[in-house]
Amino acid sequence: MKVLYFAWLRERIGTGSEEVETNASTVAKLVAELTSREDRYAAAFADMSAVRVAVDQTMTDIDASLTGAAEVAFFPPMTGG
Amino acid sequence: MSVSVQIEDFDISQEIGTLKAVRTDIGAVVTFTGLVRDMGGGQPVSAMELEHWPGMTEQALEEIETQARQRWSLKATRIVHRYGALKPGDQIVLVIAASPHRGAAFEAAEFMMDFLKTRAPFWKKETTPQGARWVDARDADDTAQARWDQP
Incomplete structure (x- = not known):
């Protein structure tokens, strides 16, 4: 499974x-x-x-299933704008 | 309707010109430009690094545009968001909303900015005299976004 990390998690x-x-x-x-x-x-x-979580590029939560998932991303709350 | 995620700076006049060039049914253009401040969390800021999620960011910005266009009658929208190394005074983000009348353009520009703050995968790291630190998300930004959920 591909796992991505951003910001201070990275x-x-x-x-x-x-x-x-x-x-x-x-x-x-x-x-x-x-x-x-x-x-x-x-x-x-x-x-x-x-920590926030996205499975296959969809925001979800820690209890989300990984069945059939290809990618998980972990990151802090977004600070765009 | 278009979005750009880029290292390069942007030119507001040129962006408005592009929107106006292809149509004459626009009566109101509202633009918002976000800049890098020289202070953050009570500390002087000398530089900012903006990280993003390549491949996901464009999709997130397009989703925000789509939601705005579903809520208001807009003739054009545009989002430009920079990433990489920036310094105080630099432009970070541009949002443009264009509509026949000003009400929709004002509201849609604010809506898109509120969603950008909490739904676009960007993370800011500021350099201060005490070292570099990741900018925390602000509760006020969550509140600003949540008010659009009210009926």
């Missing part, structure tokens, strides 16, 4: 995009899996209230 994890081998069925399970793998993920996902 900085803490050290990459903007990566392929992740996972069988996680939900975003929450993917976050838990990554967090247990390495400290940099734990640092990025320490406060999930500050």
Whole structure:
């Protein structure tokens, strides 16, 4: 699965995009899996209230299903304009 | 109706000229230009880096334009948003709404800006004397966007 990170999540994890081998069925399970793998993920996902999620480029939430999904993105609240 | 996500600066007169060149049924053109401020969070700001989500950003801006055109009778809309390295005084964003009468153009321009603040995948990083920091989303921007949900 392709996983994207933006802004301070990208900085803490050290990459903007990566392929992740996972069988996680939900975003929450993917976050838990990554967090247990390495400290940099734990640092990025320490406060999930500050993290927004998109699955296949549609804004959703942490409980969203990953069944059939190709891409997950994690980012802080947007600050455009 | 068009959107651009670009590193380059934009020229407001030229953008209005492009809209006017192809039609004469426009009676009102409202433009909003956002600039980089030299202060943020009580700190002097010397530079700003704007990150975005290539491939997703254009789609998000088009969705905002589409929603505006569904709500108001508009003859033309245009959104230009820059990314990359900017400095205080630089132009960041341009929104144009054109309609036969001014009411729709004023409201639609404000609507598009309110949605840009919270729905367009951009993230700002400011350089201050204390170092660089990511700009937090403002509650006021969420409130400004939410008021358009009222019936």
